[in-house]
Structure formats: structure tokens, C-alpha cells
Amino acid sequence: GDSVTQTEGQVTVSESKSLIINCTYSATSIGYPNLFWYVRYPGEGLQLLLKVITAGQKGSSRGFEATYNKEATSFHLQKASVQESDSAVYYCALDGSWQLIFGSGTQLTVMP
Amino acid sequence: GGIITQTPKFLIGQEGQKLTLKCQQNFNHDTMYWYRQDSGKGLRLIYYSITENDLQKGDLSEGYDASREKKSSFSLTVTSAQKNEMAVFLCASRGDRDTEVFFGKGTRLTVV
Numbered sequence: 375g376d377s378v379t380q381t382e383g384q385v386t387v388s389e390s391k392s393l394i395i396n397c398t399y400s401a402t403s404i405g406y407p408n409l410f411w412y413v414r415y416p417g418e419g420l421q422l423l424l425k426v427i428t429a430g431q432k433g434s435s436r437g438f439e440a441t442y443n444k445e446a447t448s449f450h451l452q453k454a455s456v457q458e459s460d461s462a463v464y465y466c467a468l469d470g471s472w473q474l475i476f477g478s479g480t481q482l483t484v485m486p
Numbered sequence: 487g488g489i490i491t492q493t494p495k496f497l498i499g500q501e502g503q504k505l506t507l508k509c510q511q512n513f514n515h516d517t518m519y520w521y522r523q524d525s526g527k528g529l530r531l532i533y534y535s536i537t538e539n540d541l542q543k544g545d546l547s548e549g550y551d552a553s554r555e556k557k558s559s560f561s562l563t564v565t566s567a568q569k570n571e572m573a574v575f576l577c578a579s580r581g582d583r584d585t586e587v588f589f590g591k592g593t594r595l596t597v598v
Binding site: 378380383408412418419420421422425427465469472473474475476477478479 | 490517519521526527528529530531534536542544576578583584586587589590591592
């Protein structure tokens with residue numbers, strides 16, 4: 375079946391440093407799924423950060439970027455310079471058959 | 487914009503008890519979802535519904551029932567609460583299949 379893998383459960387980065395959160399996927403039910411990054415800030419609900427629906431394209435939002443790499447089946451999330459306010463849980467997801475399939479999430483802590 | 491309201495925010499039940507979680511959305515979305523979120527794991531689909539009175543089982547449906555009597559509401563019943571299912575339950579909705587999925591803030595279930 376379809377699946378999403380996030381290898382890092384927790385990441386700690388100093389403010390102004392760069393960030394990469396890894397995401398790989400396997401899509402057997404749908405050839406080129408839509409890919410998403412969702413984020414949950416402390417005390418808030420899960421919300422969409424960015425999405426990309428075309429292989430090879432890059433999505434961006436709030437300084438974060440992710441590129442849909444169909445050859446590597448990856449959708450890594452990157453930011454050049456993180457801020458304390460970026461501390462949150464980040465989830466990679468793919469659009470399967472009627473449902474979103476999520477990775478296990480990565481808790482990002484940005485140290486001042 | 488719209489909102490998804492989940493009630494209650496916190497639910498404490500006894501082992502073996504039948505418990506109901508409620509969700510309302512005012513987006514006028516056709517599709518609604520119930521996901522379960524366990525610490526350190528991704529969101530796993532329990533049930534979804536693509537229209538009023540429709541119900542589709544997700545991977546985690548055993549031990550749960552769902553009801554979609556109105557387009558705007560989707561309830562989830564834990565048929566016999568168990569201590570190992572303490573988790574956060576998230577309700578979500580979307581319009582067309584390729585559009586953004588919106589989430590409620592969740593109901594945290596504790597079983598004593």
C-alpha cells in the first residue's frame with residue numbers, strides 16, 4: 375500500500391541555521407500523488423504548510439521549500455534560516471485514494 | 487473561511503465504556519474524516535465519508551463506529567474503550583478530492 379516515511383522523530387536546530395527534514399514516499403495505488411507538508415504549532419490545529427501536485431515542481435511557504443522528486447520518491451522540507459517561531463511538529467503526507475496518508479511526524483525545536 | 491469544531495476537547499472514560507466524539511464543519515465540504523494520532527506515530531485513518539450517510543472504513547476502524555447523518559457533522563463512537571487507545575482524535579474535511587484538507591483541533595481521549 376501507500377506509505378510515507380519520515381526518519382527523524384526529533385530535530386533540534388539553532389536559530390538562523392539551515393534545516394532539512396527528510397520525507398520519502400511509496401505510492402502504489404496512484405502513480406503521481408499530490409504531496410503535502412502539514413504543520414502543528416503548539417496549541418493549534420494541524421494546518422497545511424505547502425503542497426505540490428506536479429512532479430519536478432517546488433512548493434514554498436513561510437520560507438520553507440519542498441521539491442517533488444519522483445525519481446527519488448522524496449519530498450524533503452528545507453529552510454535556509456530557521457526562527458524560534460518555526461518550532462512545531464511537521465508532517466509529510468501524500469494524497470492517496472480519497473485519504474491523506476501521513477508520515478510519523480518530526481518535532482522541530484529551534485534554540486535561541 | 488470555515489472552521490471545524492470538535493467536542494469535547496478532552497474526554498475521560500472508563501475501560502469498556504462506549505464514548506462518542508463529535509465533529510461539525512461549516513465549510514459545506516462533502517468529505518469528512520476521522521484520524522487517530524498516537525504519540526510518535528503519524529495520523530491513521532479510522533473512518534471517512536464522502537457524502538451524507540456514506541461511511542468508508544479506514545485501516546484502523548476495528549473498535550469504532552461512525553455516523554454521518556448530516557453533511558455538516560460526523561461523529562465517531564469508541565465502542566468499548568481500552569487503555570491502549572489513549573490518543574488524540576482529529577476530524578477533518580475537504581471539498582473536491584484534490585483540494586486542501588482542513589483539520590479540527592482534536593479530542594484527547596484518556597481511558598482510566
